[in-house]
Amino acid sequence: MNSRVALVTGAGSGIGAGTAKALAAQGNRVALVDRSDRAQAVADEIRESGGTAMAVQADISDPDAVTQAVEEVTATLGPVEVLVNNAGFARDNMVLDMPLADWDSVMATHLRGSFLMLKATAPAMREAGWGRVVNISSISALVDGDRANYVAAKAGLEGFTRATALDLAPFGITVNAIGPGVVVTEMTKVSAARAGRTLDEHIEVQRQSIPRGRVGTPHDIARAVLFFTAEDADYVTGQVIYVSGGPHG
């Protein structure tokens, strides 16, 4: 069992909610940060099952909101020791049809948001001489069509992971990334609608290209988060694990 303070962004839904629940089930005190108000219900669920959790509504691309959120968490639960940069979304389009606003908003959440969260939390980890940061990337970091903004943001996040792993290694802080494949969440519903398919049709089409023969669940991703954030996971840093049911395009 761990009893660390863990902050998960985008914890009101999907992978973030699953990760927050898994960290809480391990005994961690969890802060669920989301720009929507959905994190409150997830925090309530964790508390009802005996865990410790708080929800904070904040947009992680806003520096003042990030500072305020981390201050609130620190005052309530204590200094953040585990950070999971998970918040994200896609605004897909062929590059020539991509509005600048969609480029900027995807970069602002995935890259700027992860940078701001790291800057706000890692000083306390450095002081404690122990910390864990996990960035949620995607297999799209390798390549994907009609989503140059998302691919660039996730590839950037993996570069950020390696660079910050070097900067923070001397202080006992590890920084790693997880690249999920298809995981059924709200995001999948958006992708299905964009492809003109029902959710079930979309899942079946995706499933056919996955070696493991099934799509992923938030629990599959949370398993990898628990590996990277374990108390003694001290010697793995700057790495990316693709949790995608086997290599596929």
Ligand SMILES: NC(=O)c1ccc[n+]([C@@H]2O[C@H](COP(=O)([O-])OP(=O)(O)OC[C@H]3O[C@@H](n4cnc5c(N)ncnc54)[C@H](O)[C@@H]3O)[C@@H](O)[C@H]2O)c1
């Ligand atoms: N679902 C997949 O198939 C899949 C695959 C690969 C990677 N991912 C990545 O996993 C992460 C979680 O995605 P999901 O599928 O659980 O999506 P989701 O839509 O279910 O949840 C994402 C959450 O992030 C929150 N969020 C978005 N921008 C935010 C911001 N600026 N500030 C605060 N909160 C914000 C949303 O409100 C939402 O609650 C994302 O980074 C996504 O890119 C998902």
